[in-house]
Amino acid sequence: MDDELKAILREAFGDSSSDSDGEASPERRELVQFNHSNSEIGRPQSIFGDNSIWEPISEINGLSICRDFLSADQQRSLLSALEKEGYLGEASQNQAMRFGDLPPWALELSRIIRENVLLSDNSKESCLFPSKLIGREPLFNQLIVNIYQPGEGICAHVDLMRFEDGIAIVSLESSCVMHFSPVEDEVVGKCQEANHKCVTSAKIPVLLNPGSVILMWGEARYQWKHEINRKPGFQNWQEQEIDQKRRTSVTLRRLCGTE
Ligand SMILES: O=C(O)CCC(=O)C(=O)O
Ligand SMILES: [Fe+2]
Numbered sequence: 001m002d003d004e005l006k007a008i009l010r011e012a013f014g015d016s017s018s019d020s021d022g023e024a025s026p027e028r029r030e031l032v033q034f035n036h037s038n039s040e041i042g043r044p045q046s047i048f049g050d051n052s053i054w055e056p057i058s059e060i061n062g063l064s065i066c067r068d069f070l071s072a073d074q075q076r077s078l079l080s081a082l083e084k085e086g087y088l089g090e091a092s093q094n095q096a097m098r099f100g101d102l103p104p105w106a107l108e109l110s111r112i113i114r115e116n117v118l119l120s121d122n123s124k125e126s127c128l129f130p131s132k133l134i135g136r137e138p139l140f141n142q143l144i145v146n147i148y149q150p151g152e153g154i155c156a157h158v159d160l161m162r163f164e165d166g167i168a169i170v171s172l173e174s175s176c177v178m179h180f181s182p183v184e185d186e187v188v189g190k191c192q193e194a195n196h197k198c199v200t201s202a203k204i205p206v207l208l209n210p211g212s213v214i215l216m217w218g219e220a221r222y223q224w225k226h227e228i229n230r231k232p233g234f235q236n237w238q239e240q241e242i243d244q245k246r247r248t249s250v251t252l253r254r255l256c257g258t259e
Helices: 003-013 072-084 104-119 185-194
Strands: 030-034 054-056 063-066 095-099 142-148 154-157 167-173 176-182 204-208 213-216 224-228 247-253
Touching: 063 204, 072 104, 072 167, 072 247, 104 167, 104 213, 104 247
Parallel strands: 030 095
Antiparallel strands: 054 063, 063 213, 095 142, 142 247, 154 224, 167 213, 167 247, 176 204, 176 224
16 A cells, blocks of 8 residues: 555554544444455456446435445355455454455456446436546545444445545345435435424435445535434335345445545
């Protein structure tokens, strides 16, 4: 890892490498890994395919999902890569972060996200990632693997400002509903309280099936909070409660001020 990146990481996270992305979920217990050697990459052999049916979430500008991003085989390959690298091993650990040079499977995910976006109709009305984001190098240089046991989720948050715009989340194993709520609700909520009214707009549910990827940028990234509540009664889709199993996700982001 070069000195500049090290300095930025120290500034962002302090000297302790186990400092957490704690605004999102203080309970997350994590493993932090730095600077993976790229030596085994060579000419990357794709373990993923190229599926690309993107669906914009109409209520939220800057949010889209590709539901068939990874096939069942590709999901198995990704999970086995995570397993081999020790991300899924310890039950005591439910979050692992990595900065700098990403492992081959994450570079491959980044590559196919970029390819899929560039090959899609990335027009203005349903823009998946604007060109300044999709063209940046590297596309992502930070990843988090989150492992959620049944009943575990992540509380409502906007991702930290130390990360640039343009975030991707790949879902594996259990399906779940992610809810989005506007940041401005907090302000509206306070004003309404003064008037002895309490109005909050409905949350927007988005089903994250295994193998899907969501892309968030602009309003979706900065003006909306996202959360996953897997407590009983909250994971309903089409009037059915989702059968909860372990869920694993991979979040790809880019730290501000890095090249
Ligand atoms: O697990 C997920 O799908 C979301 C993770 C997330 O929002 C985060 O790490 O900031
Ligand atoms: Fe997040």
